[in-house]
Amino acid sequence: MEGQLRRTLNLAKPDDIYNALVDAHKGLSDEECRAFDARLMLLLVNHIGDEAVILEALREAAL
Amino acid sequence: MSSYEYRHYPYVRPAELDGPGPRRPVVIVGAGIAGPTLALLLSTRGVPALVLDDDDTVSLGSRSICQAKHSLETWDRFGIAARMVEKGITWEQGEVYLRDSAIYRFNLQAEPGHKFPAFVNLQQYYVEEYLYERCRAEPLIEMRHRNKVVGLAPHDDGVTLTVETPDGAYTLETEWLVACDGVRSPVRHMLDLPFPGEIFHDQFLIADIRLAGDMPKERRFWFYPPFHPTNSVLLHRQADDILRVDFQLGRDADPEEEKKPENIDRRLRLMFGPEARWEHEWSSVYTFTCRMMERFVHGRTIFAGDAAHVVSPFGARGGNAAVADADNLAWKLARVVKGESPPGLLDSYCEERQAASRENIRQSTRSTDFITPKFEASRVFRDATLSLARDFPFARALINSGRLSVPTTQAGSPLDTPDADSDWTGGPAPGRAMIDAPLGNNGWLVERIGPDFTLLSFGDVGEGSAGVAVLKVDCSGLPAARYDARPGTTYLIRPDRYVAARWRRYDLDAAQAALARATGR
Numbered sequence: 001m002e003g004q005l006r007r008t009l010n011l012a013k014p015d016d017i018y019n020a021l022v023d024a025h026k027g028l029s030d031e032e033c034r035a036f037d038a039r040l041m042l043l044l045v046n047h048i049g050d051e052a053v054i055l056e057a058l059r060e061a062a063l
Numbered sequence: 064m065s066s067y068e069y070r071h072y073p074y075v076r077p078a079e080l081d082g083p084g085p086r087r088p089v090v091i092v093g094a095g096i097a098g099p100t101l102a103l104l105l106s107t108r109g110v111p112a113l114v115l116d117d118d119d120t121v122s123l124g125s126r127s128i129c130q131a132k133h134s135l136e137t138w139d140r141f142g143i144a145a146r147m148v149e150k151g152i153t154w155e156q157g158e159v160y161l162r163d164s165a166i167y168r169f170n171l172q173a174e175p176g177h178k179f180p181a182f183v184n185l186q187q188y189y190v191e192e193y194l195y196e197r198c199r200a201e202p203l204i205e206m207r208h209r210n211k212v213v214g215l216a217p218h219d220d221g222v223t224l225t226v227e228t229p230d231g232a233y234t235l236e237t238e239w240l241v242a243c244d245g246v247r248s249p250v251r252h253m254l255d256l257p258f259p260g261e262i263f264h265d266q267f268l269i270a271d272i273r274l275a276g277d278m279p280k281e282r283r284f285w286f287y288p289p290f291h292p293t294n295s296v297l298l299h300r301q302a303d304d305i306l307r308v309d310f311q312l313g314r315d316a317d318p319e320e321e322k323k324p325e326n327i328d329r330r331l332r333l334m335f336g337p338e339a340r341w342e343h344e345w346s347s348v349y350t351f352t353c354r355m356m357e358r359f360v361h362g363r364t365i366f367a368g369d370a371a372h373v374v375s376p377f378g379a380r381g382g383n384a385a386v387a388d389a390d391n392l393a394w395k396l397a398r399v400v401k402g403e404s405p406p407g408l409l410d411s412y413c414e415e416r417q418a419a420s421r422e423n424i425r426q427s428t429r430s431t432d433f434i435t436p437k438f439e440a441s442r443v444f445r446d447a448t449l450s451l452a453r454d455f456p457f458a459r460a461l462i463n464s465g466r467l468s469v470p471t472t473q474a475g476s477p478l479d480t481p482d483a484d485s486d487w488t489g490g491p492a493p494g495r496a497m498i499d500a501p502l503g504n505n506g507w508l509v510e511r512i513g514p515d516f517t518l519l520s521f522g523d524v525g526e527g528s529a530g531v532a533v534l535k536v537d538c539s540g541l542p543a544a545r546y547d548a549r550p551g552t553t554y555l556i557r558p559d560r561y562v563a564a565r566w567r568r569y570d571l572d573a574a575q576a577a578l579a580r581a582t583g584r
Binding site: 046 | 440443444446448451458
């Protein structure tokens with residue numbers, strides 16, 4: 001079900017942000033990657049704040 | 064080992080050993096926290112209660128130590144709460160540490176203007192001692208120690224009990240049986256009723272010690288402290304200069320090894336340093352479960368406290384829920400015994416207290432999952448939260464080392480009348496606990512709620528009472544603010560200090576209707 005989660009591009013420089021995201025993990029062990037990702041997710045989730053958007057993203061991200 | 068002197072309450076040979084006695088309106092099994100509290104609450108409504116207990120003394124060990132505001136307000140009706148506050152340790156501050164530094168401080172009751180603090184730490188044996196004393200002074204209550212229920216036969220209109228004493232067994236008839244006989248409830252076993260729930264495998268060590276020197280008053284919780292680097296530790300102060308230290312041991316610890324005094328001392332030495340001196344009071348290695356009975360009322364047998372539901376200790380939701388059970392049940396059972404309400408009213412006890420129990424289990428399971436993550440990703444998010452907490456205030460709010468017991472909301476109870484006026488911007492809605500407030504020279508709001516329903520009205524609202532107690536309060540200051548009150552605003556408060564209904568004007572017809580609904584008539 002589509003809701004409030006943005007599905008179109010919302011980044012002015014998408015390649016820059018994508019590469020920054022990947023580069024931030026460079027040289028990290030698997031365990032460090034997981035710790036880093038968890039910190040990042042918590043920071044972003046709190047910034048977004050909108051529970052409906054967060055819950056929708058959790059559903060859409062499911063493997 | 065213990066500094067507490069256990070009194071032994073006398074066994075008296077029951078008259079029923081020599082011939083049948085009178086049929087009882089209410090028999091309560093178990094003299095822990097729930098049983099005597101229920102007996103006292105029934106006595107204030109004129110209903111006699113017989114309390115049967117299989118031993119002759121109070122709780123062995125400190126066990127439930129955090130007595131919450133709402134419980135103190137209940138016990139205040141019997142004049143024993145002031146004693147508990149005086150004897151216990153009042154605390155409102157908590158500190159959370161990660162490794163060797165404090166990352167978060169909280170204050171449980173930032174606002175003044177309440178008669179009782181958020182929590183008083185007092186060992187369960189003191190709570191029971193004060194309850195027993197008060198029960199023994201009450202003519203409507205009979206306490207029988209060393210009276211063990213060994214058999215029961217339920218009937219349509221009562222229960223027949225077989226009770227064992229040092230002088231032999233006797234038979235007792237009662238209209239209502241309330242099982243307050245703890246987590247292993249013999250009554251529940253005798254009726255072969257299931258107790259479904261979840262088992263947690265992490266082990267914890269409680270060491271209650273008397274430490275020489277200065278002691279912190281606030282609650283302290285450590286994740287990965289230098290003195291116990293693999294797990295968490297909780298520190299809490301109790302009366303008589305006793306500290307509770309609770310070490311998380313993990314799943315693989317050997318409980319027999321951990322219980323050995325030299326091993327406990329080794330842990331404490333690491334925590335308090337080479338100079339510290341202490342004496343042991345009580346220690347215990349425990350795991351825990353979260354369970355709830357499918358129904359709390361089975362014919363004429365009713366379950367309350369740990370017999371009906373258990374949670375993990377994080378959040379002080381065991382003993383305080385037992386008091387709330389007693390509070391919820393007492394006025395309903397009294398009405399049913401006296402013929403003022405139909406027995407169906409007791410279904411609402413089950414419904415309301417199961418909702419509370421689910422909430423307590425949900426809260427305590429979340430705390431447990433944060434403190435003892437059950438899978439790797441859960442641990443990763445927990446540690447990420449802790450690592451962000453020092454620099455990012457939002458992450459501190461996510462740290463869950465126990466969400467401490469507050470009165471649960473009974474939203475949607477069939478006893479409550481939903482708001483008809485749409486202009487409420489605050490105040491406790493129906494299904495919520497009332498809020499205390501100072502009444503100037505007239506004491507406190509919570510003191511003024513009697514054993515029956517109360518109409519709490521703000522300003523000069525006119526005459527008439529709808530047959531219940533009316534408490535008129537000036538429409539000003541903290542009381543008006545906490546109840547979002549304007550002149551005429553009226554709340555119907557239940558005997559257990561929950562809001563049943565509220566209106567913007569003093570309407571006796573509406574009050575009558577809400578009262579009928581709240582009493583199952």
